[in-house]
Amino acid sequence: MYFRQIFLISCLSAIAASVGFSIYQWYLVNPIIFSAELYEIAEPIDSGMLEQLEPWEPEDGIERSVYTLLANFLMALAYSLILASAMVFRGSSSTLKGIAWGMAAYLSVFVAPGLGLPPEIPGMDAAELAQRQNWWLLTVSLTVIGLAVLAFSSRYYKGAGLILIILPHLIGAPTAEIHSFNHPDPGTIAVLTELWHQFVLQTSIANALLWFIIGASTGFLNHKFIDAVPSLQSSKFTKA
Amino acid sequence: MHTNNSASLEHSAPVVATKSLQLFAAAALGLVILFSVGFAPMDIAHNAAHDTRHSVAFPCH
Structure with missing residues (x-):
């Protein structure tokens, strides 16, 4: 039920x-x-490669x-x-x-x-996708557990909840070497x-x-x- | 009366035992859907859910 x-x-x-x-x-x-x-589309495409099969994507609109x-x-x-x-x-x-x-x-x-x-x-x-996904998962899991500890545990453990919430930010998110836009024109x-x-x-x-x-x-x-x-x-x- | 009593006891035990199991199953289903919409690496899944992934700030591309 x-x-x-x-x-x-x-x-x-x-x-x-x-x-x-x-x-x-x-x-x-x-x-x-x-x-x-x-x-993004206006960017020149590195096409030394042969044209690859484009995977399916929904039509715009x-x-x-x-x-x-x-x-x-x-x-x-x-x-x-x-x-x-x-x-x-x-x-x-x-x-x-x-x-x-x-x-x-x-x-x-x-x-x-x-x-x-x-x-x-x-x-x-941005940094490599898998690294970002791992950090995302780690941060979400630790924040969920941390908030649950803060909300539901006895007073003595609440500090541990805070530590769990802060921990992923101390580890630090994976960042790209240059976190910006890869575009030649400064105006753009x-x-x-x-x-x-x-x-x-x-x-x-x-x-x-x-x-x-x-x-x-x-x-x-x-x-x-x-x-x-x-x-x-x-x-x-x-x-x- | 006696049979009634034992019947109600038999019914009550599984209700308690399965409550957690059912809650766990519902949450697990949620996780499976979440991963297929937000994290599945196949291009088709990515392209179909592209704007949603960007809008909820999932790591994308």
Whole structure:
């Protein structure tokens, strides 16, 4: 029963969150990605190589937007499933508690890794992908554990939570030798840098919105469809 | 009465035992979806989810 309830709750919450997120993204985030791509494509391509088979990608326009919508939904569903399970595991839920969980998740999944690896627009030089993914995973995991220790453990262990949160930043994020744009024209670099600053700001707001909706709706729905359902709580009554 | 009692006990034990298991399964499903949307290295997965990956600041390219 719990699995089914959590799956349905997460689907509803993911619909709400991905619609909100996608609208914001459509108007304020995607235009920045598309502008940056214009410069990326305008770059001369090193083609001493033979033309390679281009892997499939969605056509610009409706097809690309549909795939982005679908990916947004799946991402929101994944986040909701994890958040809803964690909330039920910890006990009862409410809309307010959900918002608190959502904000903790925003800190763990967006803010903490973003301090070392800020959101990037296409065309930026960065360190090797695998290294960045590893640091991202390490930072998110340690921040989640650290925040959980801060929130739920006894006073004596809270220092350990802080240490876990700070640790990945002491290790340091993998950075490229030159963390900038690989473009010959200084004017273009100035434009791209401005676009990048806009992108960091807009994605910070968009992800806060995403987590706010996921948190609030998951908290509300958990309360309504899990806490308030007597048959799910039957184990407590039969034990007593 | 006796049979009723034992039946309810039999029912209650698995409910307690499977709650954690079900929560774990739901979270695991979430992780699998998260990795396929955000981290799967295949070009097709990357290109389809490209704008989402950039927007949620996953390491990309």
